[in-house]
Amino acid sequence: MIFNGKAIKYGDNVDTDVIIPARYLNTSDHKELASHCMEDIDRDFTKKVQSGDIMIAGFNFGCGSSREHAPIAIKASGISLVIARSFARIFYRNSINIGLAILECDEAVDGISEGDKVEADLDNGIIYNRTTGKSFKTQPFPAFIQEIITNGGLVSSIQKGVIK
Amino acid sequence: MAMTMTQKILAKHAGLDSVEAGQLVLVGLDRVLGNDITSPVAIKEFQKIGATQVFDKDKVTMVMDHFAPNKDIKAAIQCKMCRDFCDAHEVTHFYDVGQMGIEHALLPEKGLVVPGDVVIGADSHTCTYGALGAFSTGVGSTDMACGMATGKAWFKVPSAIKFVLKGKLNKYVSGKDVILHIIGKIGVDGALYKSMEFVGEGVKSLTVFDRLTISNMAIEAGAKNGIFEVDEQTVAYVKERSDREFTAYTADEDAVYDETYEIDLSQIQSTVAFPHLPENTRTFDEIGDIKIDQVVIGSCTNGHYKDLEEAAEILKGKKVAKRVRAIVIPATQDIYLKAVENGLVKTFIEAGCIVSTPTCGPCLGGYMGILAAGERAVATTNRNFVGRMGDVKSEVYLASPAVAAASAIAGKIASPLEV
Numbered sequence: 001m002i003f004n005g006k007a008i009k010y011g012d013n014v015d016t017d018v019i020i021p022a023r024y025l026n027t028s029d030h031k032e033l034a035s036h037c038m039e040d041i042d043r044d045f046t047k048k049v050q051s052g053d054i055m056i057a058g059f060n061f062g063c064g065s066s067r068e069h070a071p072i073a074i075k076a077s078g079i080s081l082v083i084a085r086s087f088a089r090i091f092y093r094n095s096i097n098i099g100l101a102i103l104e105c106d107e108a109v110d111g112i113s114e115g116d117k118v119e120a121d122l123d124n125g126i127i128y129n130r131t132t133g134k135s136f137k138t139q140p141f142p143a144f145i146q147e148i149i150t151n152g153g154l155v156s157s158i159q160k161g162v163i164k
Numbered sequence: 165m166a167m168t169m170t171q172k173i174l175a176k177h178a179g180l181d182s183v184e185a186g187q188l189v190l191v192g193l194d195r196v197l198g199n200d201i202t203s204p205v206a207i208k209e210f211q212k213i214g215a216t217q218v219f220d221k222d223k224v225t226m227v228m229d230h231f232a233p234n235k236d237i238k239a240a241i242q243c244k245m246c247r248d249f250c251d252a253h254e255v256t257h258f259y260d261v262g263q264m265g266i267e268h269a270l271l272p273e274k275g276l277v278v279p280g281d282v283v284i285g286a287d288s289h290t291c292t293y294g295a296l297g298a299f300s301t302g303v304g305s306t307d308m309a310c311g312m313a314t315g316k317a318w319f320k321v322p323s324a325i326k327f328v329l330k331g332k333l334n335k336y337v338s339g340k341d342v343i344l345h346i347i348g349k350i351g352v353d354g355a356l357y358k359s360m361e362f363v364g365e366g367v368k369s370l371t372v373f374d375r376l377t378i379s380n381m382a383i384e385a386g387a388k389n390g391i392f393e394v395d396e397q398t399v400a401y402v403k404e405r406s407d408r409e410f411t412a413y414t415a416d417e418d419a420v421y422d423e424t425y426e427i428d429l430s431q432i433q434s435t436v437a438f439p440h441l442p443e444n445t446r447t448f449d450e451i452g453d454i455k456i457d458q459v460v461i462g463s464c465t466n467g468h469y470k471d472l473e474e475a476a477e478i479l480k481g482k483k484v485a486k487r488v489r490a491i492v493i494p495a496t497q498d499i500y501l502k503a504v505e506n507g508l509v510k511t512f513i514e515a516g517c518i519v520s521t522p523t524c525g526p527c528l529g530g531y532m533g534i535l536a537a538g539e540r541a542v543a544t545t546n547r548n549f550v551g552r553m554g555d556v557k558s559e560v561y562l563a564s565p566a567v568a569a570a571s572a573i574a575g576k577i578a579s580p581l582e583v
Contacts, residue, residue, distance in 0.1 A: 013352060013441060017549040022528040026231055026238035028205045040551040060353040060386060064547060065528070066288040068205055068304035089357050089388055090288055094304035154306055155209045 001122040001146050003080040003101065005052035009114040010041065012058035016065040016091065020073040033069050034076035051078040054118045056109055058084065062091025071095040081120055083108050083127065096145060099153035107136040122146065166416035168324045169391050170359040173299040173413055177282045185323035185420075193223065194298075195276060196311040197285030199267055199524075200228045204242045205305035206286055207249050210312055218253045219315030225257040225276060226250055227267040230524045232260075235531040265496025265522045268292040268380060268464035272372075273496055275405030279394045279412045284308065284317050289464050289546065291382045294360075294391035295375035296398055297412055301389045322388045324359035325350075326421040329366030331430035336580040338474065339374030340466055340544065340564035343381040344435040346427070348445030356386035358422065361415060363393045366429045372401045373470040380465045381546050384442040434579055436542075437562035440550045448579045454561070458541040459490040459572040460553075462520075463527045466544035466565050467495025469502055475569035476508040478580055484516035485575030491533045493520045517572070529553045535560075542571040 018041040020033055027033065038045035055074065061084035062070060071094050074082065081101040095102045101122065108127045112118055117130040125140035141149075151157040165182040167175065175183040177191035196219075198206055203226050218224045226246050231239035243260070250258035259270060268289050271277050279297030283290060288302035303317065311317050327346065347354070360382045362375070370378075375392050382390025392398070394412035402410065436451060438444040461467075461475050472494060484490045492512045494500035500522065503509050509519050526533030527545040535541055535554030540561065543553065548560035563571070566580040573583045 015547075015549045017528070017547070017552050021551055022201075022230075022530055025201045025528075025530075026236060026242060028208065028242075040556045060356065063352060063386065064288065064549060066286055066290075066302040066304055067202065068286075068306060069201075072205075086353065086356065088353070088386060090302050090304060090383075093307065097304060097306035155212045155309065158213055 009056040016070040019070040030076040033073040037073040063088040075100040105138040166418040194281040195283040202286035206308040209309035215313035269495035278410035292380040294379035297394035328364040332369040339377035353386040360390040439559040457539040460543040462493025463545040471565040475565040478569035479515040490517040490572040
């Protein structure tokens with residue numbers, strides 16, 4: 001599983017209220033949620049994000065509400081992977097469940113700047129910064145987690161018989 | 165193997181003699197909860213799995229509280245989807261307008277959680293029921309869907325932080341000040357992935373409602389759950405509402421904790437969390453002159469009868485300051501009725517407050533009290549993130565009901581000792 005994209009970077013404690021403000025929770029339509037993703041922290045996010053882009057953040061990413069709309073909005077906006085120093089626990093669980101790839105890696109967060117071209121090889125646990133030429137080691141993604149993500153989330157994986 | 169309270173409950177529900185931190189376990193669920201925002205997503209997933217019935221119609225619970233009474237057409241569609249699902253599956257505990265309250269005040273009040281239970285809820289403040297000695301935690305809609313279908317959920321057994329409470333709270337200081345004090349100390353990720361376990365002789369001096377407020381905000385320190393030792397007060401509270409048998413778990417004496425904090429309740433002062441994180445706490449010696457536009461007294465954190473009583477005591481015979489909107493929201497229909505019968509509602513209205521039907525409304529910036537750019541609110545709610553109650557340039561200051569009431573009168577953030 002390899003992801004390629006440009007980095008979009010944020011700080012610590014990015015909460016679910018800025019990822020998808022509650023005023024938009026009267027829908028569960030993925031595209032509509034994506035159209036408001038990050039708008040309270042970064043008005044330009046939806047304009048600059050391109051399919052495959054990689055979000056980089058600090059500590060405690062996704063803190064706050066249990067709304068699954070948050071990882072759904074990020075994924076539907078085109079983000080392929082979120083790399084943070086740490087994730088809030090409900091967000092972590094929700095992301096895997098809906099099929100959004102996420103991983104923790106301090107070195108990558110330190111060594112990647114906004115706009116850098118990033119390649120993440122999750123089979124081998126290596127993240128490359130193609131702009132600076134640096135690379136960072138991380139834990140390889142376990143096979144069953146990769147299967148959940150490749151198949152679009154836990155429920156789709158159960159449906160397809162990948163996870164029993 | 166010595167275990168914490170949380171570990172014992174998880175072991176029991178996994179059918180194991182013991183568990184240890186880090187172990188993955190599949191546990192049986194005593195209750196699966198959702199609200200009008202998270203349930204529609206879960207219902208879609210439930211249908212996708214191909215499930216035809218819920219695992220137990222008495223154990224699935226849905227509460228229409230976030231955008232109910234319906235704030236707009238889309239909210240109406242979401243509530244209708246929940247209503248139709250609960251009708252089709254004959255869900256016993258479906259709470260709609262007229263019976264509903266804010267979920268985390270309603271479930272304890274209705275006796276739907278007893279000590280030793282395992283509860284998952286698609287709402288982050290599901291951790292509230294730890295106050296009653298249950299393991300309860302927030303999950304997403306997919307976990308809710310799988311929980312509704314199978315009656316099971318998997319967990320990584322958490323390690324824990326122990327808080328040993330001693331002493332008694334001073335007048336006008338309550339559970340909200342205790343939990344804000346703790347979050348100020350350990351930070352918004354201070355208990356990430358862990359249990360917070362509250363023990364010690366000081367627990368006895370806290371009412372069940374103070375404990376509900378404290379456990380409610382365990383998630384604001386990143387915790388998986390926040391649990392109290394069961395005592396006579398818990399037993400009395402639960403027995404009044406439920407005839408189910410229950411088990412009160414205590415931690416083994418030699419249980420391992422990552423950290424232990426001693427908290428002297430008599431030293432805790434009224435505490436306010438400044439924007440935009442619950443960890444930005446200050447006491448009144450560091451607050452200064454901060455003018456406000458709105459006060460909200462309510463929410464799953466502080467919408468209990470006791471909270472309204474504390475606010476009413478301060479507001480009685482006084483007036484809300486000019487240009488301050490004070491919004492009081494009893495958390496359940498029973499609390500509302502009691503507040504009417506005992507004259508609290510009269511006190512609030514005479515002081516210039518409005519009193520609303522139960523709803524989460526303003527807490528999450530849904531409706532019923534949205535802030536414009538540049539406006540500030542003192543709220544007894546649980547989060548003060550950017551844009552939480554409205555415009556991204558508005559501000560929320562988290563405080564106790566007593567501080568919120570005093571602030572409404574003063575027109576600025578004020579200590580109950582000042583008004």
